[in-house]
Amino acid sequence: MISTGRGTGFASPGGQNVNKVSTKATLRVPLAALEPHIPKVFMEALVENKPKYLTDTGDLVISSDSSRSQLTNTKACWEKLYQAVINSKKLPGITSPEKKERVKKLEWVSNENRLKSKDKISKKKAGRRGPVGEW
Known part of the structure; x- marks a missing residue:
């Protein structure tokens, strides 16, 4: 009405x-x-x-x-x-295979960047210690 x-x-x-x-x-x-x-x-x-x-x-x-x-x-x-x-109810959607593949790729790239960062920090700290075992 x-x-x-x-x-x-x-x-x-x-x-x-x-x-x-x-x-x-x-x-x-x-x-x-x-x-x-x-x-x-x-x-x-x-x-x-x-x-x-x-x-x-x-x-x-x-x-x-x-x-x-x-x-x-x-x-x-x-x-x-x-x-x-x-707006009263949010229904779950269906994720396309392309989107799933893209997310996997992004996760892989993120993990590689994390490992590179860890390795860089590890080398920096190792350089501060000096030579090991040679006195």
Whole structure:
């Protein structure tokens, strides 16, 4: 359900126009209404994580008044809803074989650099000791 509201009366882009024109959009969606449209994994995460838009009654209330256009604010509300659902749960991705090979190569290079650094430090310290066994 989308509803509109009057401007707040505070200074905003557009000056006095905010007092004359209703451009704010508010989206109120009960979680039960979203259930058939959202995968169960995301629905459980939404309830568990309790996004800032979730009310105590179980409704998602999202509003936007950032634009002078009510249509743009309505679209922004739907985008915020979409982002709230998507960001509620991170799903593991599949790593490609190319990426796995690249990581192995980077690990090998890193290990070689570490060994070279150790050897350099070892030689530097050995040079400080002087000759061994010749007195």
